[in-house]
Amino acid sequence: MPMLSKFNHKENATVKVLKHLYDLINEGKLKPGSKLPAERKLAEELCVGRTHVRNAFAELEFYGIVKTFPQSGSVIAAIHHNALQGLISDIMSIENYDFFSLVETRLILEMESVRLACERADEKDIEALKLAHKDYLDNFHSPRRVEKDMIFHRVIAQASRNDVIKSMLLIITPDILSHYVTKDFCSTPLPTDKHEHQIIIDAIEARSSSKAVSAMRLHLDRLYTFAKQQKI
Amino acid sequence: MPMLSKFNHKENATVKVLKHLYDLINEGKLKPGSKLPAERKLAEELCVGRTHVRNAFAELEFYGIVKTFPQSGSVIAAIHHNALQGLISDIMSIENYDFFSLVETRLILEMESVRLACERADEKDIEALKLAHKDYLDNFHSPRRVEKDMIFHRVIAQASRNDVIKSMLLIITPDILSHYVTKDFCSTPLPTDKHEHQIIIDAIEARSSSKAVSAMRLHLDRLYTFAKQQKI
DNA sequence: TGTCTTTAATTGGTCAACCAATAATATTTT
DNA sequence: AAAATATTATTGGTTGACCAATTAAAGACA
Structure with missing residues (x-):
């Protein structure tokens, strides 16, 4: 809801x-x-x-x-x-939003967020990003994984230097979370997630926005596909 | 504020x-x-x-x-x-947001909004869009022009079939408006605006998302540039 | 008559008491 | 002793009264 x-x-x-x-x-x-x-x-x-x-x-x-x-x-x-x-x-x-619109919007905002992060992230941001990823890996086999992933994405939003996008993601992400814990999505971790995060970090560090954006799209593709078939 | x-x-x-x-x-x-x-x-x-x-x-x-x-x-x-x-x-x-972040976010959402509208708009949406544009033209030399423009963009958001994006635009657009009425931006209408709207309509009708997106970017470029130099 | 001062009424902001539904406890019943 | 029932206490929801600041009106003074 x-x-x-x-x-x-x-x-x-x-x-x-x-x-x-x-x-x-x-x-x-x-x-x-x-x-x-x-x-x-x-x-x-x-x-x-x-x-x-x-x-x-x-x-x-x-x-x-x-x-x-x-x-x-x-x-x-x-x-x-x-x-x-x-x-x-x-x-x-304004009432309850459908899951697909939420996910679609998140995909858009995350892609823009990481694109801006490539341009604007400083050393401190990248350091925080690496730390968040390490934390994510440490909790990969625990139920905390989902929240650690959320934090990882928030650090990216922070690096984008756009507080409006950051707040919007802040609003819709918990909604998405509550949706797919009920649908039992993401219950088992996929090993590919580890590499996807790393690719995003590398792309930001290399200031390659095209790589970062496509990596983010790939990273969220499973969720997007899931939301799409839920819609039907 | x-x-x-x-x-x-x-x-x-x-x-x-x-x-x-x-x-x-x-x-x-x-x-x-x-x-x-x-x-x-x-x-x-x-x-x-x-x-x-x-x-x-x-x-x-x-x-x-x-x-x-x-x-x-x-x-x-x-x-x-x-x-x-x-x-x-x-x-x-969360406090007051800077004008540039608001405009940057609006640009992003508007571009995605019109892209989705190209895919999902039906005849009724396009009809409403033409009507909104006609209304805009009729008020081009009146102070109502700004609001008519706002309505034009809302019709596009409606056609995008994504209520989350629509609501987000609903939230930030009035903020932007209140900002640039104080800065005396957009006080004199530019003739190019007329054509830009028409190009967007044509692109949506032709289902050409690339044309529509670039037309939207062009349409908002003046505002974006204005916000950018305000930032400094 | 016109201007300034004083007073009264109106406003949004805040608080404390009340309401109905829920949860916890005590009581009765089997 | 266990289960079902009745009672009490606690909860968020709602309301009306009170507060300080503002505004409008009335009155005093020049």
């Missing part, structure tokens, strides 16, 4: 608020760039607790279309009402 | 809870996979309101490392304590 949204949308109270804001925009009662109703007022009008209103506002703020000022109020982004409605609509429709 | 984290980290009460959990794991008092302390208990121990504890738990749940069960308690992910600490540490360190 992977989520990219902070809130569980089974709780309809929050989406009720979002829907109401959507309607207010639709009716022209809430102009883009203007202050939106006070939390208490909205809560009373919709007969929901103020907590839910605050949750809705927080989610909108997360997506950058609302800015809340303490003891003053909240304002909605000054973009056209059609765009606003589209954004809110998208936010409400 | 772009954030990828739902919570404002200026409020130190929440990070105080995260730090405490980190310490508990460090001291071995909180074992991976076990139940973590009750919200009330933590709140009292740390002399903070339960709201802050709940915020911390919600953030950890967002990143998939805790799961909360109503009227029962919350459990922490059953991964090795080193990995857990790394995740919590990363979460706490």
Whole structure:
């Protein structure tokens, strides 16, 4: 049950608020760039607790279309009402993601991550990478292997010097993990994994981004194929 | 002030809870996979309101490392304590992202988005794309142009059939927008933008992913260059 | 009349009490 | 003694009240 949204949308109270804001925009009662109703007022009008209103506002703020000022109020982004409605609509429709999309996205981000790492990694990064790989090898036959692999990839993301990509991987990787422990994927370690990690390290050290990217693709190919056939 | 984290980290009460959990794991008092302390208990121990504890738990749940069960308690992910600490540490360190990383990530996601759209878009998607472009052209000399452009790109993301990428773009695009309205970027429309959109549409319709990707790169090149020189 | 000061109302942020569901314990029954 | 049942305690979820800061309004003064 992977989520990219902070809130569980089974709780309809929050989406009720979002829907109401959507309607207010639709009716022209809430102009883009203007202050939106006070939390208490909205809560009373919709007969929901103020907590839910605050949750809705927080989610909108997360997506950058609302800015809340303490003891003053909240304002909605000054973009056209059609765009606003589209954004809110998208936010409400955010639910659980399918496994394949998660894996596909991870593949993309990991490939870009390692490509950037080739350009930007310094000696310290490469040292950390080698250490993470050693740690991975030491735990190769233990259940910790999966987590050590995760750490290995996080070190690469760190070396990419792009905190946005790093955070995005941070978000989706645990979701993927929880998915394939239930599907009993990766229960037995493959010896090829050892070499694949080493190839990636060598490519980064040699600053060969093409080699690093293709090595990363190969490394994640089994997961990708697995996700693809799960989809069907 | 772009954030990828739902919570404002200026409020130190929440990070105080995260730090405490980190310490508990460090001291071995909180074992991976076990139940973590009750919200009330933590709140009292740390002399903070339960709201802050709940915020911390919600953030950890967002990143998939805790799961909360109503009227029962919350459990922490059953991964090795080193990995857990790394995740919590990363979460706490999430702050504002630099503009360049945001733009770089957007470029990556947009290119992949349009590549997938070439493979997966159906007639309905292409129709919506043409409509969005027409809408863009109609507002080319109005301040709405920026939002219409945003919608155009969202239609592409929709056609990519990858909701994870779509959501990620949804998160970072408003941040980028707010950045370059303050920097007075894109204040005057460039005629080339019109043709660039059209080239992308044609490439998608012709299922030519290489053309579509390079067209997208070209389309975002001005923004990318702008972000690059802002970085210095 | 116009400006400054003071006061009252409104706002988001925080907290503590309450609710229903769960888990643990005590009690009864077989 | 063991199992089933009833009771109590604990849990996350929710609500309403309170707090300090801000804003709007009213009043005083020039």
